[in-house]
Amino acid sequence: xxxxxRSVVAAGxxxxxxxxxxxLGMRRKWGPVxxxxxxxxxxxxxxxxxxxxxxPGAYAGVVHHVGRRTGTAHRTPVAPYPTDDGFVVALxxxxxxxxxxxVLAAGTAxxxxxxxxxxxxxxxxxxxxxxxxxxxxxEVRAHRAFDxxxxxxxxxxx
Numbered sequence: 001x002x003x004x005x006r007s008v009v010a011a012g013x014x015x016x017x018x019x020x021x022x023x024l025g026m027r028r029k030w031g032p033v034x035x036x037x038x039x040x041x042x043x044x045x046x047x048x049x050x051x052x053x054x055x056p057g058a059y060a061g062v063v064h065h066v067g068r069r070t071g072t073a074h075r076t077p078v079a080p081y082p083t084d085d086g087f088v089v090a091l092x093x094x095x096x097x098x099x100x101x102x103v104l105a106a107g108t109a110x111x112x113x114x115x116x117x118x119x120x121x122x123x124x125x126x127x128x129x130x131x132x133x134x135x136x137x138x139e140v141r142a143h144r145a146f147d148x149x150x151x152x153x154x155x156x157x158x
Contacts, residue, residue, distance in 0.1 A: 049077040054112030061113040068105040086155040120154035
């Protein structure tokens with residue numbers, strides 16, 4: 001084999017290994033992988049998603065929350081699903097993300113969804129199997145693939 005073929009094979013093997021570590025790390029909720037993915041999302045994905053999040057027809061909504069230590073206002077794209085009296089948000093990164101801890105500590109937040117902003121209170125973590133919403137089939141498949149175990153449930157303030 002030529003050096004070019006060997007290089008391509010090595011690069012392919014390395015890519016497969018990296019993808020496997022990422023997938024297993026996300027599924028097993030391995031801290032270093034979750035932290036790396038959250039940093040990537042914060043730097044690259046969130047700014048792009050926030051351009052349309054919360055607007056009518058957008059996949060993502062926005063949770064507005066306040067830093068529990070700094071008091072700084074933050075915006076985080078999430079996928080809120082309406083319930084009879086609030087919203088449920090699946091937590092693919094577990095309960096460790098700052099936005100989740102901020103909402104739990106404050107006991108309140110605002111959620112932009114379908115062009116409207118809702119005040120929400122009484123945040124609580126529930127098992128994904130106990131979430132008070134029927135997720136679309138595509139979401140259920142993703143939750144299974146990434147072993148989503150928890151959801152954040154909030155109640156709307158009318």
